[in-house]
Amino acid sequence: MPQHGDTDPRSAVDKLIASDRMPANANTDQLTEADIWAILDEVKDPEVPAVSVVELGIVRAVHWDGKELAVDVTPTYSGCPATELIEELIEEALRAAGFRNVRINQVLTPAWTTDWITDEGKEKLRAFGIAPPQGSASKRSLLGDSEVITCPHCGSTHTERVSEFGSTACKALYRCKDCLEPFDYFKCI
Amino acid sequence: MTQKEALTEYLLRLADSDMILGQRLCELCGKAPALEEEMALMNVALDLVGQARNWYEYAAELIDDGRDADKLAFRRDAHDYRNLLLTEQPNEDYAVTMGRQFFYDAWHYFTLKSLVNASNERVAAIAAKALKEVTYHLRRSSEWVKRLGDGTEESHRRMQDAVDILWRFTGELITPDETDRLMAEAGIGPDPEQLKEDWRGMVKEVLQEATLTPQPDDAWMYLGGKRGEHTEHLGFILAEMQFLQRAYPDATTW
Numbered sequence: 001m002p003q004h005g006d007t008d009p010r011s012a013v014d015k016l017i018a019s020d021r022m023p024a025n026a027n028t029d030q031l032t033e034a035d036i037w038a039i040l041d042e043v044k045d046p047e048v049p050a051v052s053v054v055e056l057g058i059v060r061a062v063h064w065d066g067k068e069l070a071v072d073v074t075p076t077y078s079g080c081p082a083t084e085l086i087e088e089l090i091e092e093a094l095r096a097a098g099f100r101n102v103r104i105n106q107v108l109t110p111a112w113t114t115d116w117i118t119d120e121g122k123e124k125l126r127a128f129g130i131a132p133p134q135g136s137a138s139k140r141s142l143l144g145d146s147e148v149i150t151c152p153h154c155g156s157t158h159t160e161r162v163s164e165f166g167s168t169a170c171k172a173l174y175r176c177k178d179c180l181e182p183f184d185y186f187k188c189i
Numbered sequence: 190m191t192q193k194e195a196l197t198e199y200l201l202r203l204a205d206s207d208m209i210l211g212q213r214l215c216e217l218c219g220k221a222p223a224l225e226e227e228m229a230l231m232n233v234a235l236d237l238v239g240q241a242r243n244w245y246e247y248a249a250e251l252i253d254d255g256r257d258a259d260k261l262a263f264r265r266d267a268h269d270y271r272n273l274l275l276t277e278q279p280n281e282d283y284a285v286t287m288g289r290q291f292f293y294d295a296w297h298y299f300t301l302k303s304l305v306n307a308s309n310e311r312v313a314a315i316a317a318k319a320l321k322e323v324t325y326h327l328r329r330s331s332e333w334v335k336r337l338g339d340g341t342e343e344s345h346r347r348m349q350d351a352v353d354i355l356w357r358f359t360g361e362l363i364t365p366d367e368t369d370r371l372m373a374e375a376g377i378g379p380d381p382e383q384l385k386e387d388w389r390g391m392v393k394e395v396l397q398e399a400t401l402t403p404q405p406d407d408a409w410m411y412l413g414g415k416r417g418e419h420t421e422h423l424g425f426i427l428a429e430m431q432f433l434q435r436a437y438p439d440a441t442t443w
Contacts, residue, residue, distance in 0.1 A: 078318050167228070168232075169236060
């Protein structure tokens with residue numbers, strides 16, 4: 001019989017994620033908020049699977065009192081069709097980790113902006129082939145702007161916008177004039 | 190009219206206008222002139238429907254008669270709808286589609302810009318979210334008006350025709366009634382005079398750059414959408430939009 005504990009090669013998070021095989025009365029008493037954030041960091045955005053919901057900045061806060069776990073989640077766009085799915089995925093991951101009493105609060109204030117995406121998240125977007133939002137949403141002039149977008153494939157700044165809107169509400173479509181590859185740009189809002 | 194009644198009415202206007210224009214744009218799904226345009230139109234529509242839901246949810250809480258956002262959208266008849274007449278006008282050619290969008294976006298942008306500072310926190314929060322999206326809408330639609338207006342002979346003619354056809358529905362955007370005034374007094378809605386000035390200023394600027402001629406400010410205008418008196422187009426939109434909910438209430442089984 002395999003020995004659990006220190007000899008288990010799986011990471012703490014893997015064990016938690018795999019905990020749907022744990023007995024129904026799984027003990028979550030020992031889990032801290034840091035553990036909860038680690039679980040949430042494994043939940044990927046269904047439309048941009050390169051980044052987690054934590055890296056995207058859509059999980060605002062967790063409240064764990066030892067009995068009930070409440071998670072504050074904010075939508076990216078008003079009409080983002082992934083909002084409900086993301087909430088379900090979060091709930092599922094937490095239940096799988098043994099939390100029986102999970103509540104998701106949707107919060108609108110302060111409104112999500114691309115400034116909430118972590119630096120790590122931005123780097124993962126780039127590696128995934130999506131140009132991360134450039135500059136700060138708060139400083140950007142939204143009308144009549146002339147942003148320079150860097151190609152996530154070859155790093156060239158010689159790019160052009162093909163469409164203000166891309167495959168999802170949060171992205172625009174660009175093309176690199178040097179490597180000729182089309183790419184998504186995560187719009188700065 | 191109490192302030193609560195005025196707020197409910199005002200929320201329904203915002204929600205219904207977003208909803209109906211969103212539905213109109215969705216009619217172009219699979220039929221847009223280019224793939225990029227289709228994506229853009231559907232994204233704008235999605236934003237509008239999402240914003241409508243946020244407004245409906247708040248309105249439903251105030252109405253508090255058991256109806257939720259879906260019931261407000263799918264179980265009310267045309268005379269209960271409070272959308273601006275502009276939003277229910279047919280798509281016609283692309284000049285009309287983008288002209289309608291531009292007139293609406295300019296109104297929407299300045300309205301939301303004011304609502305962001307509303308004394309009502311819930312209104313301010315929904316508006317702050319929507320404003321980021323609508324700023325993109327306005328940038329895009331104003332670019333299209335300029336491109337078509339200052340384009341070829343044919344695109345100019347069509348864009349000018351669109352301005353002329355739609356102009357009579359724009360007065361409603363900037364003609365305040367009791368609800369608008371009550372909302373402004375409550376520190377929620379925009380100051381009607383400021384809204385009028387801002388909207389006209391932006392429209393004139395864009396039309397001028399597009400080499401288009403606006404109609405006079407005092408041209409005869411259709412009013413009535415805000416009090417439930419609609420053009421014949423709304424019934425057809427609702428017939429399509431509400432069919433499923435009417436035929437299979439709640440549509441709980443697929």
